[in-house]
Amino acid sequence: MSVRLSRHFENFTPALKTVVSRRKRGVYETNRRPLEPSVRDDRGRLVRSIGKAQTFLTEAQVDQIIDLYKGGMSMNRIAQKYRAHRRTIAAHLTRRSVSLREQRSLDPSDTPEAVRLYEDGMPLLEVGRRFGVSQHAARTAIAGAGATIRPKGRIPRA
The missing domain is CATH 1.10.10.60 (Homeodomain-like)
Structure with a gap:
């Protein structure tokens, strides 16, 4: 009984073709990058x-x-x-299990004055700075008090 080896090796499977192609391109070569970053x-x-x-x-x-x-x-x-x-x-x-501080919100006793300043034309950013809170915290407190928040953008001049 004779075995024809050419029959076993001449029709590569798609997976074997992929491996051969990758090997020829050098995909399986060792990494040449240094272990320690240079930056x-x-x-x-x-x-x-x-x-x-x-x-x-x-x-x-x-x-x-x-x-x-x-x-x-x-x-x-x-x-x-x-x-x-x-x-x-x-x-x-x-x-490290350090408890994070709560974000500062506008004090409820300062809310009426913040609403008045905002309705008089002061931007939310300035209202927040006045009371030592973020613009978002000022917006939340003013909207919670029932004031209408202006649309984004510049205030039109009269």
Whole structure:
């Protein structure tokens, strides 16, 4: 009994053709990238991905972040200091089981004055700054008091 080996090897299956094609193109060669990223700055090691850079905070930096946050510094200020995103700071605090402070809302005793200022033409941003809250917090309080919120854009001159 003779075995015709050519019959077994001349009709490649589609999967085998794919493997051969990939091998010829070098897909299965070892990765030539260095293990350590070449991009570094005063913050430490950076990893570049498509369109964004990530900063890795050390354990000591995370400890400092926790101390600053517990000392009363806002997440936005901490994020500016460490040149990281505010949500990154929040994620580190959450991972370390630090309870996050509630967002400041407009004090109910200040709401009538905020409504009066807004209805007199002051923008929501300025109302928020006047009372030390965000524009969104001012808008929520003013709308909750029953005032009509103006459409976005510039106020037309009379």
